[in-house]
Amino acid sequence: MKQNIVQKIKDIVGNDNVLTSLEERICYSYDGTFQRGIPELVVFPADTKEVMEILKLANKEKFPVFPRGAGTGLSGGSIPISSGVALVLIRMNKIKEISPEDMLAVVEPGVVTGHFHQEVEKLGLFYPPDPASLKTCTMGGNVAENAGGPMAFKYGVTKDYVLGLEVVTPQGEIMHVGGRTVKNVTGYDLTRLLTGSEGTLGIVTEITVRLLPKPKEKRTALVIFDKLGDAASTISAIICNGVIPATLELMDQITINCVENYNHLGLPLDAEAILLIEVDGGKSQVEVDIKVIEEICENYHCRTIQIASLAEEREKLWKARRAVSSAIVQLNPTKISEDATVPRSKIPEMVRRLREIAEKYKLHLPVFGHAGDGNLHPNILADKGNKEEMERVEKAVEEIFLAALELRGTLSGEHGIGIMKKPYLQWELGEVGIDYLKAIKRAVDPNNILNPGKIF
């Protein structure tokens, strides 16, 4: 990058908020995948005005801008894949407002999601989206990738909570879309178009999210099944009985074995599946719901069912699920975490196909995830130093996507397309769909400044 441009950027954000050394730039070259791309410059704007000025300069001088939050993404969405500026939004980290009366909050993009959870809960409110990375990931990143999480089964994903956005357009203009009301049909729904657009259509500089009342009670059940098929039937039966649990998580046998080997919780190594089911709501309702769930689990031959109501006891039941990500890495160091999602009735079939794919390519492939909404997380554990193995991984990933699409699912439930799934997008959207997306991108970012090379 030319020295005079670097100087102009320093003039905008101040010398202290620009990183230029290789060592520092490497720190902003990665996300939660194994992809890498070293930016020419790392820039930390303080406010919307600085973001606008940088984008105006970028359009004038024609350099790409790669916005990012905490870099926990799982599809390479924030990786600077060509020369240009990594725009890190973590300095914009104020919670500007929490309104119990309007049940909404206004935050800057750099607010850490878990911190935001704590702050709204202090006021008896509740922000459901709970991606696994919530202790470090940011609200801006959640909006960019439309983050989900276990709670999404009952409560939906990030886009279901975004009421309004302040956005800097790719050309550096400020725009306000949506607002402070749940109902809004004023013009195209740019709030939703921008949510999940992976930083390619605008940079979100302020987010207004809808909040809910915090559920008064919770009950958690850890249910062990001899047969995976019975666990899958249980999921369907619960939903068909009109009970919508807050979370409905599945772990397959390989996952169970990894977790047990990792922290010795006494999980049975011969069980084919564990379901972790949590219901929330008013006291009387959760009692009724958990009773219904218990009966269904028994009807479908569960081996054991443990139920907890106190927070500490519930946390014990969650321990196995929370250990999964750390535990499976024992199998191999490189984790390829997929989120291909299928209609929930297809879960047994999808799990069967995943087993076949794992065998065919001789790969470690534990399956766990958000079974209630069909959003499984098949994880391949490999070694990126082993070229031959990584080639098998690539083929297996292709087959996973094909299986999901054959079962009328989607490539990505909650991680986004980024760069990891770009080659497969056409399988789902077709040429017409991709052309439609590209036309939108070209129309609002004619110089292709914002996060180029992502999605398509």
Add this chain to the structure above:
Amino acid sequence: MKQNIVQKIKDIVGNDNVLTSLEERICYSYDGTFQRGIPELVVFPADTKEVMEILKLANKEKFPVFPRGAGTGLSGGSIPISSGVALVLIRMNKIKEISPEDMLAVVEPGVVTGHFHQEVEKLGLFYPPDPASLKTCTMGGNVAENAGGPMAFKYGVTKDYVLGLEVVTPQGEIMHVGGRTVKNVTGYDLTRLLTGSEGTLGIVTEITVRLLPKPKEKRTALVIFDKLGDAASTISAIICNGVIPATLELMDQITINCVENYNHLGLPLDAEAILLIEVDGGKSQVEVDIKVIEEICENYHCRTIQIASLAEEREKLWKARRAVSSAIVQLNPTKISEDATVPRSKIPEMVRRLREIAEKYKLHLPVFGHAGDGNLHPNILADKGNKEEMERVEKAVEEIFLAALELRGTLSGEHGIGIMKKPYLQWELGEVGIDYLKAIKRAVDPNNILNPGKIF
């Protein structure tokens, strides 16, 4: 329209599915507003392929296409405002699938919303969007205008239920967006972009919607307040107590008087407000919720509260609310139904300003609507034959919009912009926002074929 083009259209859909006489065309010149525009031709395609062919022809011959369903819209969104074809989608009226296991349904755009409600409820399922016109309006129209209704307070609006769409692009290509899973971040969220785009970005030819389990129980409360302020405080208190009713409807004193005069239900003419509150869910939960609501209403000095649980009794309580639209037309024949929406904490202030506006312009302006989500319906009753009065109406409407925006609300909660609110769009979105919308429209519809002249 040139005779050879008319013939080509007839060749596509068959002679019987094209209307050419003035009398017939007039029938498709209006919607639920007082706007009019007579199309040159009325065309009834049978399937997606015919829609594609018509749009391809339209691009070749450069004539505009105005898609419509039942024509119940309240913003002029489907009015053929220039020469061209009214494309009526009511022949495409099949419910293709209702899946209790995946909790979704697939319908064609011409399916009548109320009929769809009945069909899913037979299977113990529930599709919440309930616009007032549900007995005649179509699912396609609901998607185009992102229809709401009383249930939206708890359950959200149409866009919250659309999982996937089959769309014919403005250039006549077929495209599938979204799908059959609740979670989907594969490319930009075109499902949401198209929902509420008022037929300007594509014609929806198949809709996949998410369903919920049908709530087992309901309780309805009709609460009479001496003071409007107490009714407003009650709304806030209910929500702050963590109770989310399925509906929370408000009627002001003028509305009460119209309804009482219309069908003599024994409503008190001196009461400033009535709240109609309905809770749904499991039996034990609705008992708890209605108890909380009763206490809050008493704390805020309600005059009387009537509670019903059986369907017939509940329907009696709804009678007043359902009579509103017919009752207020007694005041004057031309109804200008607005849906400016404010954050719910601003409802008392908004009602106060509406009263001031009514007095200032000497207009009949009953206020009722979905108070839970701030989506009031200020209705002006005038006589469109009275030019001087209609000028006052126009000024009053302007002030209503300004008031809503000043209170950080929006021009339209659920009716859309159409042609009625076009002049005011810039007040909310600004030039940058409108340019962004226009860029999208131009990009996907370069010949400006689809529903030109709407929104902006």
